[in-house]
Every structure is written in C-alpha cells, then in structure tokens.
Amino acid sequence: MDGFLILENGAVFQGKAFGAPGEKTGEVVFNTSMTGYQEILTDASYCGEIVVMTYPLQGNYGINAEDFEHKQSFVRGFVVHDLCDEPSNWRSQSSLHRFLAERGIVALQGIDTRALTRMLRQKGTMRGLITTSKAPLEEWLQTVRQAPTLSMEEPVPTVTCAAPYQVEGGAGPHIVVIDCGAKGNIIRSLREVGDCHITVVPARTGAETILAYQPDGVLISNGPGDPERVPYVIKTVQELLGKVPLFGICLGHQILALACGARTYKLKFGHRGANHPVQDLETGRVYITSQNHGYAVAEDSLAGLPLRVTMKNLNDDTVEGIRHLQYPAFSVQYHPEASPGPRDNLYLFEQFLTLVGRG
Incomplete structure (x- = not known):
C-alpha cells in the first residue's frame, strides 16, 4: 500500500505504508x-508528533516487553528509510510493523529521510499529514494547514496518569513525581540510584496535596508540548519552591524556569537524538546526552533572577541546566535517564538525592 507525507509548505513524500x-x-x-526506536515510540514527550528517524535501518532488533517508556504510544506517525521485516535479537518478541499496527499508528518506509530532514532543518518544524489515502494535493494541503500547531494543543492532560499511584518497594527517600508524561526509566533510575519510595501524581495535582504526602523531594517530569500550556504545573512548582527539594527534567526544566520568572521559546527544529554534547559549566566536563524537546529556556530572561546557568549545549549554546541560588532546586533540559542513549548522567539523580539529605 502506498502512503504519503504532506508538509504544510506543499512538499509531498511518497513511500510504502506499514503499521x-x-x-x-x-x-x-x-x-x-x-x-532506541521502541523507547522513542513510547516516550510520551512525542505526543502530537510525526517522528522521522534519520538513521536508515529501523526495526532490525524487534520489540520487547521490557523497554517500554509508557504503556501507550502517543506519536501521530512514524517515518523511516528502510524497515526490517525480520528482526533478529534474542530479546525480540514482536516486530515494529506489528507494534504500530496494534496501536493504530500510520508509518511509512522508503522515504528519502535525508531530504526530509534537510528540509526540516532549513525551514523549521512544520505541520504534516501522514496518510494511506489518495486525494488531490489541494485537499491534502487544506487538511494540513487547518490542523492546529502543537503550541496550540494541550497534550499533557492526554499523557499524565489518571490518579496518583505508588511504586511498590523502595526503602529510601520518598520522592513525589509530577507526571507530565514521565518516562518509565525516570522511575527505574530513582529506584536504581536511591532505592526510592515513589509516589506518582497527575499533572494537575496542587502543592498542598503534594506536601500532604510528606515527600523528601519532588521531581517534575518530562512531557510534551509548550511549557506555557501547563500554567497549573507552573503554579504548583512556585508554591513548592523552598518547601521541598526540586529536580526538573526536560519539560520539568522549562517549568522550573517559568516558575521562577524566566521565559521559554520554540526552537527552529528542536533537539531530538542521543548524541548531543552538553558542557557542565561548573566542572568543564562535556557529556553526551539524550534529548527530546522543541522548546528551550531563554538565557537573556534569566538576568536578575535567582537562577544560575549550569550547563550549555555545545551545538547551539542553548541553556541545558539551571540551579536556584536560594532554594534546593535544579533542572536539566536533557534526559539523564537516557533510554535511548548514554547513561553518563545518572549522577544527577545522586545529586538530587543528596539535596533531599538521603544520598
């Protein structure tokens, strides 16, 4: 079956459909x-997005039950150059095609992903339509251009948990995770590094309710979309500052900055990959990081605020980390829990546990 990807600038890419x-x-x-295609497809931060993989071969090691970041997939579509129909790996339990088909996700193979990526880099992120139906170009373009941009949508309510829940076990410090689309490996990393007792709460949970759990620390998770579209989380973080140690990851980093009075902005095409170099300005050390975000903290908006920039992206000099100068609170733009990607940054969970006094 043929499939098509139509961008809002009128570009059309044709391939073979799967999923x-x-x-x-x-x-x-x-x-x-x-x-890491399985982790990417189950990362709730991709809610509302059609994901193009630049590495040509996808699906070669299949799908397994252990590497899910979320029980669901929230991507709108998946685009690759070559699909492996016969995965080979001792952990494989299913194929990429079957995984996508079972979840109703449209995917395309045989696309010139180099040309598509170059267009997105030059023109910036665009709305697109992925389809297995044929229609006149004018009809396709009308559909694409009438679709809301991601900055107009509110994806966090779609991906957050419906009710608070406890993660079984854990004799260490009690950490409350504000779930804006939290990756499973954040929970696993807290357990691995500090044997934490963890309570996960929905994104709309207020500060009073969170403090009633008597947490030793609060982690603001990653998640999709524009951070300004979650004012309720920003308000919660404002009310938590100074009352409990805070650690923000990705969207949580942007939310902490906004809670302190900073500003965020949309990047031209975002940072999505597992090889982004980030320098720790306090030690000078460079780390290779896993990233997935379309927004960043505006460095010029930090002037006069009680925040210090702790990390910078060496590709484009964007802010990758901040630390509060008065309260025990810090955040990073990248994913220290990786999945996929390097595990060089697990030490940040140790720093967080040191802040809570149990590290």
Whole structure:
C-alpha cells in the first residue's frame, strides 16, 4: 500500500505504508538516534508528533516487553528509510510493523529521510499529514494547514496518569513525581540510584496535596508540548519552591524556569537524538546526552533572577541546566535517564538525592 507525507509548505513524500492504515496530522520532527526506536515510540514527550528517524535501518532488533517508556504510544506517525521485516535479537518478541499496527499508528518506509530532514532543518518544524489515502494535493494541503500547531494543543492532560499511584518497594527517600508524561526509566533510575519510595501524581495535582504526602523531594517530569500550556504545573512548582527539594527534567526544566520568572521559546527544529554534547559549566566536563524537546529556556530572561546557568549545549549554546541560588532546586533540559542513549548522567539523580539529605 502506498502512503504519503504532506508538509504544510506543499512538499509531498511518497513511500510504502506499514503499521496501520489511516490518516493523521501532527508536527513533523526528526530524531538522530541510531538505536532506541521502541523507547522513542513510547516516550510520551512525542505526543502530537510525526517522528522521522534519520538513521536508515529501523526495526532490525524487534520489540520487547521490557523497554517500554509508557504503556501507550502517543506519536501521530512514524517515518523511516528502510524497515526490517525480520528482526533478529534474542530479546525480540514482536516486530515494529506489528507494534504500530496494534496501536493504530500510520508509518511509512522508503522515504528519502535525508531530504526530509534537510528540509526540516532549513525551514523549521512544520505541520504534516501522514496518510494511506489518495486525494488531490489541494485537499491534502487544506487538511494540513487547518490542523492546529502543537503550541496550540494541550497534550499533557492526554499523557499524565489518571490518579496518583505508588511504586511498590523502595526503602529510601520518598520522592513525589509530577507526571507530565514521565518516562518509565525516570522511575527505574530513582529506584536504581536511591532505592526510592515513589509516589506518582497527575499533572494537575496542587502543592498542598503534594506536601500532604510528606515527600523528601519532588521531581517534575518530562512531557510534551509548550511549557506555557501547563500554567497549573507552573503554579504548583512556585508554591513548592523552598518547601521541598526540586529536580526538573526536560519539560520539568522549562517549568522550573517559568516558575521562577524566566521565559521559554520554540526552537527552529528542536533537539531530538542521543548524541548531543552538553558542557557542565561548573566542572568543564562535556557529556553526551539524550534529548527530546522543541522548546528551550531563554538565557537573556534569566538576568536578575535567582537562577544560575549550569550547563550549555555545545551545538547551539542553548541553556541545558539551571540551579536556584536560594532554594534546593535544579533542572536539566536533557534526559539523564537516557533510554535511548548514554547513561553518563545518572549522577544527577545522586545529586538530587543528596539535596533531599538521603544520598
């Protein structure tokens, strides 16, 4: 079956469809990771997006039950150059095609992903339509251009948990995770590094309710979309500052900055991949990081605020980390829990546990 990806600038890419038949609109983004398609597809931060993989071969090691970051997939579509129909790996339990088909996700193979990625880098992120149906170009373009941009949507309510829940076990400090789309490996990392007792709460949970759990620390998770679209989380973080140690990851980093009076902005095409170099300004050390975000903290908005920039992206000099100068609170833009990507930054969980006094 033929399939098509139509961008809002009128560009059309034709390929062979796999996964599920259908039609979806979304923000078209690219990821430069060489591995980790399962983790990417189950990362709730991709809610509302059509993901293009720049590494040509996908599906070669299949799908397994252990590497999910979320029980669901929230991507709107998936685009690759070559699909491996016969995965080979001792952990493989299913194929990429079957995984996508079971979840109703439209995917395309045989696309010139180099040309598509170059267009997104030059023109910036665009809305797109991925479809297995044929229609006149004018009809496709009307559908794409009438679709809301991701900055107009509110994806966090779609991906957050419906009710608070406890993670079984853990004799260490009690950490409350504000779930804006939290990756499973954040929970696993807290357990691995500090044997933490963890309570996960929905994104709309207020500060009073969180403090009633008597946490030793609060982690603001990653998640999708524009951080300004979650004012309720920003308000919660404002009320938690100074009352409990805070650690923000990705969207949580942007939320902490906004809670302190800073500003965020949308990047031209975002950072999505597992090889982004970030320098720790306090030690001078450079780390290779896993990233997935379309927004960043505006450094010029930090002037006069009680925040210090702790990390910078060496590709484009954007802010990758901040620390509060008065309260025990810090955040990073990248994913220290990786998945996919390097595990060089697990030490940040240790720093967080040191802040809570149990590290």
